[in-house]
Amino acid sequence: MTHRMRATHDAILVGIGTVLCDNPQLSARLLPAGETPCHPQPVVLDPMLRTPMDARLLAGPKDNADLKMPWIVAGPNADSGKRRLLEELGATVIVVNDVDDEGRPRLGKVVGELERRGAKRLMVEGGAQVIRAFLRSERMVHRLVITIAPVYIGAAEGVPAVDTVLPHIRPLAYEQFGCDVVMVADLQKQ
Numbered sequence: 001m002t003h004r005m006r007a008t009h010d011a012i013l014v015g016i017g018t019v020l021c022d023n024p025q026l027s028a029r030l031l032p033a034g035e036t037p038c039h040p041q042p043v044v045l046d047p048m049l050r051t052p053m054d055a056r057l058l059a060g061p062k063d064n065a066d067l068k069m070p071w072i073v074a075g076p077n078a079d080s081g082k083r084r085l086l087e088e089l090g091a092t093v094i095v096v097n098d099v100d101d102e103g104r105p106r107l108g109k110v111v112g113e114l115e116r117r118g119a120k121r122l123m124v125e126g127g128a129q130v131i132r133a134f135l136r137s138e139r140m141v142h143r144l145v146i147t148i149a150p151v152y153i154g155a156a157e158g159v160p161a162v163d164t165v166l167p168h169i170r171p172l173a174y175e176q177f178g179c180d181v182v183m184v185a186d187l188q189k190q
């Protein structure tokens with residue numbers, strides 16, 4: 001289902017934490033037989049340009065001509081040499097100068113810049129910090145899709161169960177797909 005959702009968006013966005021952890025491809029490749037993949041534009045929020053030069057995202061079109069090279073959203077203090085190297089490989093580095101106290105590009109500016117480049121339907125896939133930032137940004141999120149899969153993850157340490165600054169969500173629909181339960185929701189008007 002994740003890949004079907006990817007195929008219905010113009011762009012798919014993750015944070016640099018996800019790129020470093022998972023080395024994802026962010027393509028829409030696992031579709032039912034007969035469906036032509038329509039790959040989204042990959043976008044990485046990477047304020048200091050830590051994307052590894054051997055990231056799978058940078059190999060995309062070499063492996064499959066239908067894939068797109070990533071747009072990498074950097075902050076004003078990113079290294080110019082690293083920027084040049086990424087651009088030589090074919091990535092587009094988008095510098096957003098409006099950053100928060102921690103040097104992270106403000107999401108309103110990021111989304112505006114992506115829209116200006118034609119990415120109007122944006123799927124935010126992760127990770128935790130980026131999803132949290134979107135949920136905290138007013139009016140930035142139109143739908144949430146939450147999948148509960150029968151897999152235990154995480155180590156022994158717990159994480160705080162309640163984050164009081166995040167908005168409440170309003171479930172709209174549930175459905176079971178194979179072993180997964182999927183909930184579609186929107187943000188509750190407070």
Ligand SMILES: NC(=O)C1=CN([C@@H]2O[C@H](COP(=O)(O)OP(=O)(O)OC[C@H]3O[C@@H](n4cnc5c(N)ncnc54)[C@H](O)[C@@H]3O)[C@@H](O)[C@H]2O)C=CC1
Pocket residue numbers: 014015016017018019021022045046047048104105106107125126127128129130131133
């Ligand atoms: N199960 C799932 O569906 C998914 C799970 N993941 C998991 O999430 C984990 C990675 O998550 P995180 O470490 O939280 O990293 P993350 O992927 O959320 O990236 C965080 C980084 O993004 C950058 N960033 C730029 N602008 C930002 C902004 N406005 N707000 C917040 N961050 C901004 C910062 O440098 C920050 O360090 C991995 O373990 C990965 O496996 C990731 C994607 C999907």
Ligand SMILES: Nc1nc(O)c(N)c(N[C@@H]2O[C@H](COP(=O)(O)O)[C@@H](O)[C@H]2O)n1
Pocket residue numbers: 002018022023024025026027125126147
């Ligand atoms: N297992 C899983 N289920 C989902 O529903 C997800 N959205 C993800 N997300 C992330 O997918 C990435 C793997 O990416 P590619 O398919 O190689 O592009 C990885 O970042 C997962 O954390 N995963």
